[in-house]
Amino acid sequence: xxxxAKTGEPTLIRFIFACEKGYLARNDFLLHRLECCLxxxxxxxxxxxxxxxxxxxxxxxxxxxxxxxxxCAIGGLLGQNVPAENWEAESLRLNGEFQNRFSxxxxxxxxxxxxxxxxxxxxxxxxxxxxxxxAAQAMGVSIVMIExxxxxxxxxxxxxxxxxxxFLPVSIEVDGGFTQRIVDAVRTYHHPIDGLMTxxxxxxxxxxxxxxxxxxxxxxxxxxxxxGDKAKTRMLxxxxxxxxxxxxxxxxxxxxxxxxxxxxxxxxxVKPALxxxxxxxxxxxxxxxxxxAVERASKRHASAASPSFGVVIxxxxxxxxxxxxxxxLDGEMVYYxxxxxxxxxxxxxxxxxxxxxxxxxxxxxxxxxPDEIQLLCExxxxxxxxxxxxxxxxxxxxxxxxxTMHYTxxxxxxxxxxxxxxQAKERSVYLHxxxxxxxxxxxxxxxxxxxxxxxxxxxxxxxxxxxxxxRIHALSRPFRDGQQFHLCILIIPQTREGVMKTEDAGADLFxxxxxxxxxxxxYDTYLKKGQILEGPSARSLWWIANFSVTxxxxxxxxxxxAQFIRENFAYELE
Numbered sequence: 001x002x003x004x005a006k007t008g009e010p011t012l013i014r015f016i017f018a019c020e021k022g023y024l025a026r027n028d029f030l031l032h033r034l035e036c037c038l039x040x041x042x043x044x045x046x047x048x049x050x051x052x053x054x055x056x057x058x059x060x061x062x063x064x065x066x067x068x069x070x071x072c073a074i075g076g077l078l079g080q081n082v083p084a085e086n087w088e089a090e091s092l093r094l095n096g097e098f099q100n101r102f103s104x105x106x107x108x109x110x111x112x113x114x115x116x117x118x119x120x121x122x123x124x125x126x127x128x129x130x131x132x133x134x135a136a137q138a139m140g141v142s143i144v145m146i147e148x149x150x151x152x153x154x155x156x157x158x159x160x161x162x163x164x165x166x167f168l169p170v171s172i173e174v175d176g177g178f179t180q181r182i183v184d185a186v187r188t189y190h191h192p193i194d195g196l197m198t199x200x201x202x203x204x205x206x207x208x209x210x211x212x213x214x215x216x217x218x219x220x221x222x223x224x225x226x227x228g229d230k231a232k233t234r235m236l237x238x239x240x241x242x243x244x245x246x247x248x249x250x251x252x253x254x255x256x257x258x259x260x261x262x263x264x265x266x267x268x269x270v271k272p273a274l275x276x277x278x279x280x281x282x283x284x285x286x287x288x289x290x291x292x293a294v295e296r297a298s299k300r301h302a303s304a305a306s307p308s309f310g311v312v313i314x315x316x317x318x319x320x321x322x323x324x325x326x327x328x329l330d331g332e333m334v335y336y337x338x339x340x341x342x343x344x345x346x347x348x349x350x351x352x353x354x355x356x357x358x359x360x361x362x363x364x365x366x367x368x369x370p371d372e373i374q375l376l377c378e379x380x381x382x383x384x385x386x387x388x389x390x391x392x393x394x395x396x397x398x399x400x401x402x403x404t405m406h407y408t409x410x411x412x413x414x415x416x417x418x419x420x421x422x423q424a425k426e427r428s429v430y431l432h433x434x435x436x437x438x439x440x441x442x443x444x445x446x447x448x449x450x451x452x453x454x455x456x457x458x459x460x461x462x463x464x465x466x467x468x469x470x471r472i473h474a475l476s477r478p479f480r481d482g483q484q485f486h487l488c489i490l491i492i493p494q495t496r497e498g499v500m501k502t503e504d505a506g507a508d509l510f511x512x513x514x515x516x517x518x519x520x521x522x523y524d525t526y527l528k529k530g531q532i533l534e535g536p537s538a539r540s541l542w543w544i545a546n547f548s549v550t551x552x553x554x555x556x557x558x559x560x561x562a563q564f565i566r567e568n569f570a571y572e573l574e
Contacts, residue, residue, distance in 0.1 A: 010087050012039075012079030012094065017056040018071055019370040021329060023105040025474045026138040026457065028076040033101040035520050036484060036550075044224075044289045050112045050140035099454065104477035106161050106472060115464055116142045116165065118186050119170055120198040122153045122209050126160055127308060127524055128441040131448070132456035133163040139471070141460055144193065146170050146185050149374050156403045157285050160333075165191075174303040182210040199437045199456075201276050204228060208271065217465030219436070221378065223388030228434040230312045231273040236386045237431055245273070248309040249298035252291065265315065267396050272297045273310030276435075277542075279356035283316055289353045302477050309573075314507045318402045320416060323362055324380050324396040325439050327458055327476055329469065331390045333381055335458075335476040337447055339364040340416060341397070343407055354537070361562060362443065362489040364450055365415045367555065372427060379429035387434060393459045395439040397432040413559050442489055445516035446548050451478040485550040486558040490565055492545040494527075497535035498573030505571035506545045513568065514519050518562055522548040545569070 016030060027049045034043050047053060054072045082090045092570040117136070122145050123129035133317040136143050142165040145153050149169035153160055170185045172178065180486070186193045196216050198207045211218035226232045231245035244260070246252060255261045268350040270293035280300040284295040294311050320340065327335040340363045345355040366373060380396045402425040405416045438444050438455035448454050457475055461468040492505075502508060506525035510517050525545045527533060533544070547565055551558035 007458040010084055011041075011081050012077065012087070012091060013077045014079070014094070015070060015073040018107055019052045019056065020107065021055045022053050022109050023050065023112045024074065025098070025106050025108055026470050027051070027140075028138040029102075030105050030132070031079070032448060032454065033479075034077065034097075036449055037101070037542070038552075039080050039082075039094060040077050041080045043075065044077075046076045049138055050114065052111070053107060058259070061130050062247055074567045082123060090384065096476070100481045103480040105474040108474070110116045112140050112471075114140055114142070115193060115194045116144060117195040117197060117460065117463060118144045118146055118168075118182075118189070118193050118550060119164075120146045120182060120203055121200040122147045122151050123154065123441070127505070128188075129471065131445060131454070132161075132441075132460075133551045135454055135457040136460050137163070139457060139460065141464075144257075146172065146182060148172055172203065173305050178203070179206045180208045182207060183213050186210070186214055192387050192542075195460075197459065197463040199459065201228060201435060201437065202274075213507075217463060219389045219392055224386070224436055225330075226387040227389075227434045229310070229520065230271060230433055231310050233387070233431070233434060234312055234314060237383065238317065243312060243314040246294065246298070246311040246313070249295045249311065251546055252294050256287065256290075266290075267316040268318050269314050270294055270297050271312050271314075272300045272308065272342050273312055274301050274308040276353060278359070281346075281353060282353045283357075291489050293353055312390075316399055317399045317402050319399040319430070320368060320405055320407070321397065321399045321432075322366060322368070322376060323439065323443065324376055324398060324474045325443075325455065326377070326380060326394045326396065327386060327392075327455075327472075328381070329391050329462075329472055331385065333377060333472060333556070335478070336455055337364060337453075337478075338366040338368065338376055338378050339443070340366045340368070341403075342414065356483075356536070358493055358543070359489075359491050360493070361491060362446075363555065363558070364446060364487050367398065368403070368405055372405075374405060375427060376400065376429055380431065380434075384434060387436075389436065391462055393435055393438045393455050394460065395435040395437065397435075399430045399432070401430050403427060413556065413563060415555070415559055418513050442522065442524065442546050442548065446487050446489055449521055449548065449550075450483045452484075453478050484570040485556060486555045488549045488558050488562040490547045490549055491543045492547075492569050493543050493565070494533045496533060497571060498533055500527050500531045500533060500571065501527055501574045502529060505569060506547070507573075509565065509569055513564075516561070516565065519550050520547050520565075521550060521571055544571070 024047055027047050028045050030045050031043050034040050036387045053074055056072045113378050143342050144166045145164045146168045153164055154167045157403045170181050170186045205221050205228055208218045208221035209225045212221055234240055234243045267283050267285050269283055279295050284290045284293050297311045307322045323339040323341050325337050342361045344357045344360055345351055359506055384394055404418055406419050407414055408417050438459050442454045463474050527544045549558060549562045
């Protein structure tokens with residue numbers, strides 16, 4: 001169907017129908033699978049969650065039955081205006097996009113029952129959580145939020161109250177009573193709860209234990225305990241003998257005086273057994289720095305509600321680092337994506353122990369060769385299984401030892417390229433950590449935009465157990481023809497101390513360079529006017545802003561755009 005715009009050019013309007021009766025795996029699949037699709041101006045869905053989808057009878061299609069036909073539509077889209085001579089070509093191109101983006105079982109035969117989950121710990125604001133809550137609604141899943149009193153989701157008449165069924169004001173401090181408070185909140189809620197979940201690292205073991213007590217679907221709480229403790233994770237690996245774990249810094253002197261301590265090979269990496277965001281992770285080049293780094297790491301969580309003094313000491317491993325996101329269902333890998341985690345400050349050969357491992361940029365898909373991608377997938381799957389999991393969404397960080405690729409800087413652009421031919425060496429995977437939850441919000445959104453797979457939706461379904469296996473398989477299917485663009489997650493770190501004077505440095509960038517906005521589908525300015533910047537030595541490694549920068553042409557063009565943003569991002573401090 002077409003209409004004539006005011007410009008005199010035709011605009012394509014399409015309605016989408018189902019050839020069979022059934023139920024949508026999620027009612028908004030048209031919106032998120034067509035997001036960033038060229039030529040699409042607007043998308044609407046006409047079917048409510050869990051609603052029966054009517055079958056379109058093709059014999060009824062005709063001018064005399066237009067109202068009856070349109071009443072069967074599950075959604076529609078409005079295309080961008082195109083010159084009349086290009087209309088047919090544009091229509092054919094969109095046909096190809098539909099086949100690419102909708103080649104997955106989005107329609108299922110059986111009715112979808114209403115499900116209800118309790119979600120422990122809301123996020124810090126709507127900008128880093130909206131898509132997760134909307135995914136639950138689209139799948140017919142109600143959320144009961146369990147959070148500390150005063151959270152922004154608490155007001156029943158607040159602007160975001162529609163995203164949850166109820167808010168239960170409960171202390172979620174991770175202390176000796178945490179698990180029992182969650183159990184009590186679920187048991188006393190006036191409707192049955194079908195699943196219980198969190199994406200908070202420190203709360204994962206306690207929430208899993210609550211599931212075990214309540215009889216709700218979960219992976220073993222012991223497995224979550226293994227994943228959350230970097231010391232336990234390291235000791236479960238086949239190469240554990242290369243590393244050392246301390247229960248506290250007090251054990252270091254005896255270690256250094258032992259035969260094992262005399263054999264340490266520097267540089268080494270020191271990190272707290274518990275932690276996130278590469279916080280308090282140091283690369284040390286000698287024994288003096290080792291002592292300082294161990295003392296600092298051991299103290300990092302000493303004052304927490306559940307104190308931890310443990311430290312991991314491991315070799316510094318050269319080789320490309322990756323973020324690997326893996327979805328397992330009953331031990332089978334149903335989806336994965338591998339992303340290149342670019343070198344950090346601490347990866348510099350001359351970096352001192354004060355240099356940090358904060359991410360600088362992450363690019364997807366990875367430029368590693370297929371055999372190294374497969375090596376990563378199988379090695380990390382085995383690592384996840386060793387921890388005690390068989391199902392879940394996992395965000396892993398690892399390096400490829402003796403990779404055929406390395407980073408080089410050509411004409412001011414840093415990227416991976418193949419090493420010069422030399423003697424072939426056996427490659428292996430060195431695991432840094434396993435996070436038993438989806439990647440962070442900006443990376444989860446990046447994967448959704450690039451590949452069409454929503455990790456939050458899958459995590460929600462997984463907490464509902466085996467009854468959702470069909471939808472998990474269906475929603476784990478990426479775009480048929482591969483990624484729709486190259487995407488770089490660019491991190492703008494804190495480099496100076498002070499109080500932010502600029503209202504919103506990200507928005508200012510786009511006002512000065514409006515041509516960039518079409519290539520940045522997602523961004524967030526984390527530190528705005530009035531907020532304090534602690535500089536590169538900040539106790540917590542939070543960045544100023546992040547940008548998801550894209551190119552449909554090439555990885556190099558994507559990196560050049562990211563470099564332009566990095567060089568032109570500006571702000572003032574008071």
